[in-house]
Amino acid sequence: MKENNDGFVRADQIDLKSLDEQLERHLSRAWTMEKQRDGTATGGNDRAGREEWEIDPAKLIIKTVIARGTFGTVHRGIYDGLDVAVKLLDWGEEGHRTESEIASLRTAFTQEVVVWHKLDHPNVTKFIGATMGNSGLSIQSDSGFIGMPSNICCVVVEYLPGGALKSYLIKNRRKKLPFKVVVQLALDLARGLSYLHSKKIVHRDVKTENMLLDKQRTVKIADFGVARVEAQNPHDMTGETGTLGYMAPEVLNGNPYNRKCDVYSFGICLWEIYCCDMPYPDLSFSEVTSAVVRQNLRPEVPRCCPSALSNVMKKCWDANPDKRPEMDEVVTLIEAIDTTKGGGMIPADQAQGCLCFRKTRGP
Secondary structure (H helix, E strand, O other), rough: OOOOOOOEOOHHHHHHHHHOOHHHHHHHHHHHEEEEEEOOOHHHHHHHHOOOOOOOHHEEEEEEEEEEEOEEEEEEEEEEEEEEEEEEEOOOOOOOOOHHHHHHHHHHHHHHHHHOOOOOOOOOOEEEEEOOOOOEEEEEEEOOEEOOOOEEEEEEEOOOOOHHHHHHHHHOOOOOOHHHHHHHHEEEEEEEEHHHHHHHOOOOOOOHHEEEEOOOEEEEEEEOOOOOEEEOHHHHHHOOOOOOOOOOHHHHHOOOOHHHHHHHHHHHHHHHHHHOOOOOHHHHHHHHHHHHHHHOOOOOOOOOOHHHHHHHHHHHHOOOOOHHOOOOHHHHHOOOOOOOEOOOOOOOHHOOOHHOOOOEEOO
8 A cells, every 4th residue: 555755555556465464364255154045154253263353242142222223223232241342233135235335335344343343542432342244143132032143243333322413512501511520521522533543444434423421521523434545635525424514614514524524523613612503503514504605604613612623613613624734733722721711602691781892602
């Protein structure tokens, strides 16, 4: 694989074997087993042949559903005594999906495992393991255990009881958050993204819904389903990937992009954490796309927001990716913010008169 001076790998030259030869061997073995119909596909349960990241299905108990997606579900579970979240990806029975759909799902699964199992950071959700096309999975129910089809794939990660950051912000939408909490949440997210970028990984779907909270309210980045190793040439990374409202103008426009698309998304998340509100609530998808790209639309920063924080937002969501800071710079800027004098968002029902200009602004 060719690299530029910064060591970023071209996306069109990424070879899964060079990224992780063991993973590629396992996937080939799993795909072969999936096609077998003689009932002897037991390789995934062979302890001697299991990769270091591959779970032992006998140690996994899959419980209630906690989230549903287009191609799968997320369950509570227990793995080897640990509380875990289990992401089940269903390829569907043969004939119910096209070959291209199945290939796309396999690629997404492979991509997520390749990215996630290499990561180790306090602000990144801990990866426990994965398995693919294994007939040994079962779901616990009131009446016992229900076997899973052999085409089910699963990713097992630590369970974070605090739920999604987005849900936490919605709960605090009326009263808002103390400024110290705002800065700490922002710092957690910034440190996690800085770590990903140091590993040459672009998340590509940074949003508060994909950030989870542990018992101590520490933010941890989750959902690496669209993460990619960054290309040397930005022209190798194109196409709309992400969530509208958080997507950078260059991504919305279908132009080449790089890790700076994550920086833009972080700027939107920072506004959302401060305001405990959603950006562009009154605009349709097409209106947001047009306004962000053509009219430089950004969320309105409240007057009560301290300039040290609002400046970070504005730097991050600059229309020009080259003018956006690197995430390690963002970490430094946020670490320098003084929270001793307050500065939190003022709830609407308290915003009478000139509260934004009080010496101590907000909680």
